[in-house]
Amino acid sequence: MTQPDELILEMQQGSEKAFSQLYEMYSRAIYSVIHVILRDDEVTEEVLQDVFIKVWKNANSYSVEKGRFYTWLLNIARNTAIDKTRSKSFKNSNKNLSTDNFVYVIGGHNDLNEKTDAIGIQKFVDKLKPLCIKLLDLLYFKGYTQNETAEALETxxxxxxxxxRNCIKDLRKLTLQEV
Known part of the structure; x- marks a missing residue:
């Protein structure tokens, strides 16, 4: 997907139409990322709306020189979803976990493939070292903190x-080779 610079500029100038088009372009991928972290459709919808409200309110803080719009948007989504998991209301609502959560944790070795494919980076992630794949899965797709990842990997x-940092650098190189 090419960067929609014109739409981004229009949104930064207050165009609701441009914002709406950006929402249409990115909302499905962002929803997928948020859902991986929260595992709840209703809460994911709520957080998705929060993310795009933040994007609208902070549109002028985005700069092409700092990186791609999608990366900026993805960071907002990931951080908002993780913040939600740390909220008291979210923790209270998840005291009685469903078996779906346990099946997810126990199970799917293909989960990472589905998640990365949803946001369009599967072909790049597949080229990384197995250690990088595991690390990125925990940090970015399962929403672990660095401390939790260190404990899980006993590192x-x-x-x-x-x-x-090195794995992200490798992933960045792979994506830039494609452009």
Whole structure:
């Protein structure tokens, strides 16, 4: 997907029509990312709306020089979803977990493939080292914090931070080769 610079500029100038078009372009992919973290359709819809409200209110903080619009949007979505999981109301609503959550945790070795395919980076992730795939799955697709990832992989926090940075750098190189 090419970057819609014209629409972004129009949105930054207050065009609701451009904002609506950007919503149509990105909402499905962003919904998928949020849903992976929250695992609840209703809460995911709510967070999706929060994300796009943040995008509208903070449109002028986006700059092409700092990175791609989709990456900026993805970071807002991921951070908003993680913030939601840390909220008291979300924790209280999930005290009685359904078996679906456990099936997800136990199970699907193909989960990462489905998630990355939903946001269009599957072919790039497949080219990464297995350690990078595991790390990105935990940090970006399952919503683990760096501390939680360090515990899950029984690896020092500093090592996780360095590996994550290197894996993202490798992923960035792969995506730039495609452009």
């Amino acid at each position: 020092p926090l500093g090592t996780i931070k360095t590996r994550a």
